[in-house]
Amino acid sequence: MKLDPRLQAIAEYVRKGERVADIGTDHGYIPIYLVENAISPKIFATDVNPGPLDNARRIVEAQGMAKSIELKLGNGLGPIIGENVDKVIIAGMGGLLIRDILIEGERFISDVNPRLVLQPMVAQPELRKWLKENSYRVISERIAKDRKKFYEIMLVERGDSSCENLAYDEIGIKMLEEKDPLLMDFVNHKIAKYEKILENIKQNAAESESMNKKTFEIIDRIERLKEVLKAI
Ligand SMILES: C[S@@+](CC[C@H](N)C(=O)[O-])C[C@H]1O[C@@H](n2cnc3c(N)ncnc32)[C@H](O)[C@@H]1O
Structure with a gap:
């Protein structure tokens, strides 16, 4: 499966061998890509709506990946409580919804301590600010561009952040430190x-x-x- 630049940038934050949860998977493209390329041995693909999950299920079954990709219906991190994952992807949603999912899933995050790959479509400054003020540290951040639209992707872990964001939280300092080629x-x-x-x-x-x-x-x-x- 060929991913678009946004999904590709998200998938590149997953390391070989990591167990992943893709929250709000919709089409299921990221899980399929990660299994197809032997990056992840196990993925929990969840969605709060049955329609998108059924679509994902059709594709996953057609690809013969049902053993590696477990589809779960439910809100936020709820469906993965009790599971052990290295990384949680929450992508393609608003920054405030991502924040709410993290607030509701606080217990799971404290217990399992996964790294998070967050890709807010809107309210990126609000999410960046909230992360900083709530003991999350952005350890890497990058920009993807597709058809003139920019996407911001953050790799986050639990921990105090000493980093300031820039320009009213619109720019993550890591974009600058990591010299993102799309930053200018x-x-x-x-x-x-x-x-x-x-x-x-x-x-x-x-x-x-x-x-x-x-x-x-x-x-x-x-x-x-x-x-x-x-x-x-
Ligand atoms: C725009 S799609 C993004 C799909 C995919 N993650 C991506 O980045 O391309 C958002 C998906 O999130 C799901 N969703 C919205 N709120 C959710 C929640 N609280 N918990 C789980 N999934 C949710 C929606 O049903 C929808 O399928």
């Missing part, structure tokens, strides 16, 4: 987005009184992103 492109994309917002605000200058605070914040965001650019 990613930061420029963010700057362009904020400059566009600023332009729109200026065009509605009549509302400028109430817009002032927001305008200053956006200008500050742009400045901080430009600082990141200088450090790349």
Whole structure:
């Protein structure tokens, strides 16, 4: 199976021999890729909705992988309680939903201590901030790009974080430290987005009184992103 750049970047955080849980597996592509390439001997693929899980089951059975990929229905980390895994993947969901899954699964995470591969589609800064404030450490972070869209993928473990995030938590320091090849492109994309917002605000200058605070914040965001650019 050929994965798209986002799923490929997620799969690359799994090391050979690791037992994996893929929470919210949907199509089941990551588990299938990990078994097909003899990376994982055992995967728990879960989903809260029966429809996606049935789709995954059809593909898994067609590929003859039912022994290696165990499909489980249920919310968050619930279906894997009692199982032993090295890595938990939670990808393709909003950052706040990922946060809630981690909060509800706190007991499992403390007991089993897996590393987590998190790929929030939105609310990435909120998730980054929450992780830092709740005894999770981002040990690696990378960017994937597919058809002009950027995706942020974090490898996380339990532990205090001494790392600051950058630019209102929009940039993970590990992206900079690990010299992610897409970082410059990613930061420029963010700057362009904020400059566009600023332009729109200026065009509605009549509302400028109430817009002032927001305008200053956006200008500050742009400045901080430009600082990141200088450090790349
Ligand atoms: C957009 S898909 C992402 C699929 C795959 N992980 C990916 O990254 O391509 C999100 C999947 O998460 C499932 N999901 C949503 N909330 C969930 C939860 N609380 N627990 C488990 N699965 C959940 C949905 O049913 C859906 O199949």
